[in-house]
Amino acid sequence: MEIDEHIGCAMSGLTADARTLVEHGRVETQNHRFSYNEPMSVESTTQALCDLALRFGEGDEESMSRPFGVSLLIAGHDDNGPCLYHTDPSGTFWQCNAKAIGSGSEGADTALQEHYDLNMTLEEAETLALSTLKQVMEEKVTSSNVDIAKVAPTYHLYTPQEVEAVIQRL
Amino acid sequence: MSMVFAPCLTETAAPTTHAEPAWSPYDNNGGTCVAIAGEDYCVIAADTRMSTGFSILTRNYSKIHQITEKSVLASSGFQADIRALQKNLDARHQIYQHQHNKQMSCPAMAQLLSNTLYYKRFFPYYAFNVLGGLDNEGRGCVYSYDAVGSYERSGYSSQGTGMQLIMPVLDNQLKSASPLVLPLQKSTTPLSEFEAVDLVKDTFASAAERDIYTGDAVEIVIINREGVRRELMDLKRD
Numbered sequence: 001m002e003i004d005e006h007i008g009c010a011m012s013g014l015t016a017d018a019r020t021l022v023e024h025g026r027v028e029t030q031n032h033r034f035s036y037n038e039p040m041s042v043e044s045t046t047q048a049l050c051d052l053a054l055r056f057g058e059g060d061e062e063s064m065s066r067p068f069g070v071s072l073l074i075a076g077h078d079d080n081g082p083c084l085y086h087t088d089p090s091g092t093f094w095q096c097n098a099k100a101i102g103s104g105s106e107g108a109d110t111a112l113q114e115h116y117d118l119n120m121t122l123e124e125a126e127t128l129a130l131s132t133l134k135q136v137m138e139e140k141v142t143s144s145n146v147d148i149a150k151v152a153p154t155y156h157l158y159t160p161q162e163v164e165a166v167i168q169r170l
Numbered sequence: 171m172s173m174v175f176a177p178c179l180t181e182t183a184a185p186t187t188h189a190e191p192a193w194s195p196y197d198n199n200g201g202t203c204v205a206i207a208g209e210d211y212c213v214i215a216a217d218t219r220m221s222t223g224f225s226i227l228t229r230n231y232s233k234i235h236q237i238t239e240k241s242v243l244a245s246s247g248f249q250a251d252i253r254a255l256q257k258n259l260d261a262r263h264q265i266y267q268h269q270h271n272k273q274m275s276c277p278a279m280a281q282l283l284s285n286t287l288y289y290k291r292f293f294p295y296y297a298f299n300v301l302g303g304l305d306n307e308g309r310g311c312v313y314s315y316d317a318v319g320s321y322e323r324s325g326y327s328s329q330g331t332g333m334q335l336i337m338p339v340l341d342n343q344l345k346s347a348s349p350l351v352l353p354l355q356k357s358t359t360p361l362s363e364f365e366a367v368d369l370v371k372d373t374f375a376s377a378a379e380r381d382i383y384t385g386d387a388v389e390i391v392i393i394n395r396e397g398v399r400r401e402l403m404d405l406k407r408d
Contacts, residue, residue, distance in 0.1 A: 035285055036274065036281050036282060037277055037278055038275065038277065038278050038281075040270075041270055041272075044269060
């Protein structure tokens with residue numbers, strides 16, 4: 001989902017909880033733009049989401065009595081270039097070059113570790129991401145059961161045609 | 171000079187005016203501020219006289235405040251409000267540095283100042299501000315404000331009691347195309363840093379002749395790639 005023009009995120013876990021976090025992220029980034037007339041850095045956005053995760057929500061009434069059961073991958077582009085952060089329900093976050101989350105994440109992480117290279121092009125990255133997904137998915141990868149989004153340097157969710165084009169290259 | 175809130179009379183029959191308040195929360199301490207933006211520098215200047223009514227309180231008060239590495243605020247008006255505003259911005263800047271691990275850029279500070287002023291829309295800071303500094307690309311930028319936060323980026327600006335004497339001179343020397351004309355023209359002046367400082371000195375010397383609230387000395391702050399430097403030039407003390 002898109003958080004701001006320059007930041008997107010992917011979720012895994014109780015995706016209903018993720019919507020609250022994403023909404024909070026959207027509010028924070030827009031507040032930042034209002035106050036400072038500049039895009040919020042990806043790390044600060046991630047920090048803001050993790051602050052919420054730590055508190056189990058905000059305020060007296062809206063705060064939950066359990067943690068947010070969701071991990072997020074926050075991808076964005078700011079003054080430091082493109083970057084990726086991984087968050088979990090504890091409110092900790094790590095910066096990564098490549099990461100997989102979810103039920104098939106162990107296998108996918110290993111695959112990413114083998115094939116990831118810092119100087120990959122966007123096309124190579126698309127292919128790597130989708131082929132890694134293919135390895136851990138039980139069903140066949142099609143344009144209707146896979147979503148791809150990129151932040152390069154703005155957020156863009158691929159149309160089914162664009163996804164199909166990447167699938168063809170696998 | 172005291173600022174009095176005047177009621178707005180909308181009825182035509184037997185209008186009522188409330189009595190002149192005996193006390194005003196505001197006072198105008200006078201003075202003038204000027205800023206000029208160049209290709210890779212910014213000059214911010216203000217006189218050092220602080221007055222009240224027809225008296226001088228001190229000949230040696232700085233109206234210029236450096237908030238970040240790259241932004242400098244010059245304000246004329248009610249100095250007590252201005253001091254409070256400066257402290258407010260300093261605190262906000264510190265918080266920003268802690269949260270985002272970097273200094274605020276000048277455009278970001280410009281927006282923050284606007285919001286801070288508008289926050290007190292119904293009991294304004296009696297401050298007429300000019301914010302000068304370097305933007306993210308290292309080019310000079312000047313932002314001028316009204317008392318409630320309306321702001322605009324321009325190539326040069328002046329505020330304060332001597333504004334009406336100085337602004338026409340700056341317009342004549344530095345005028346560039348309107349920011350509404352497309353394609354957008356650069357508003358920074360092609361003058362060199364030395365020429366801009368000279369122009370500022372001349373304008374203050376002229377303003378000090380006729381504006382009774384401007385004089386004693388002019389403090390000039392120049393920001394460029396190397397850092398920040400200050401100059402002080404004496405003005406007429408009458």
